[in-house]
Amino acid sequence: TIVGAHLHAAxxxxxxxxxxxxxxxxxxxxxxxxxxxIAHAGASKWSVISIAGRALYACHDGIVAVEGSSPSMALSDRFFTREVWRDRCGAGLASMQFARYDGKLIVFSKTGAFVPFMIDLSEGGEMTDLPQLVASTAAVLTTSDQMYVVTGTTLRQFGGGSMLPLRWATGDIVLAAPAALAVAQVECTGDFTIRFYQKDRLGYTKTVGSGETTFYLPSEPRDGHSGLEPSDRWKFEISGTGRFKRLRAAASIRGLKDI
Incomplete structure (x- = not known):
């Protein structure tokens, strides 16, 4: 019995x-x-899509990606175990819909059964929650390559309008040996706050504005901050409004040039 279908290859x-x-x-x-x-049944007829020559569909264990005639769960395994996928999306599998935006996969429930999210399909890409996305369906206008969503009786452009606040955090970055970070560089448009953690201990907080900002990281307590000691476990958190391009951190100014 057919669940869903989408154009792919020939x-x-x-x-x-x-x-x-x-x-x-x-x-x-x-x-x-x-x-x-691959023995994975389709989850819904709306959760089948083709992006950049790769077909994707939702199953009960995650997302299956098909390149040519080779199916794989490798993309899904970067973000979900079977248990995490079912805990997060299990109640909304039947209403799950896929959409594409700028080479990224958008996943949401037509009934709002789970928090929508976006996956960057590039190598090393990230997953981003979209808690403010409410949509009953989505489509891409091919003449402009712009995605639109339907919310109630309203048609909205995805990625249009004014900037929304964001909060993003890395997982624990574990190094082979303790390392000291002494300098960081941020490039963004807007206003952002960056927090530097060592083993879940907040060591330093820095607020920056638009442009490229280079600043030193204190190794000792200063201005209400506890300071950053050498550590083998780091985590970074970014919050603010605008477009954040990159954060780099190293033990020296020369080290930034090698990143």
Whole structure:
């Protein structure tokens, strides 16, 4: 029984209540079915999409990515275990919808059953929660490559309008040996606050404005901060409003140039 389908390569990816299949060929009367070697049923007919030559669909254990005729769970495994996926999205699998925005995958529930999120599909890409996204459906206008969402009876441009506040944090960054960070550099547009943590201890907080800002990190308590000692476990948190481009930190100014 077919669950969903989407254009892919020279045909379509079709998800079913069992394994998916590729339907391919050069003309409608000469199509062939190629079962894919992955035993993951499709979760909903709206959660099948093709982005940058790769087809993706939601299953009950995560997200399956198909490149050519090779299916894989590697993308999903970067962000979810089976238990995490089911705890987070299990109540909304039947209403889950996929959309694409600027090469990224947007995942939301048409009924608001879970917090929407966005996954950057590039190598080393990140996952970002979108708690303010409320949508019953989404589509991309191909003439402008812009995504729109429907909220109630209103059509809204995704990524348009004024900037919204953001908060982003890394996980624990574990090093092979303790390292001292003495200088950092931030490039952004807007106003942001950066917090530097060592083993969950807040050591330093810095607020910056638009442009490129280079600043030193105190190694001893100063101005109400506890200071940053050498550590093998670091974490960074960024909050503010605007566009944040990058944060770099090193043991010296020369070290920043090598990043």
């Amino acid at each position: 045909g379509a990816l079709v998800t079913t209540v069992a394994e998916p299949s590729l339907i391919s060929g050069v003309s409608p009367d000469a199509m062939a079915e190629i079962p894919l070697d």
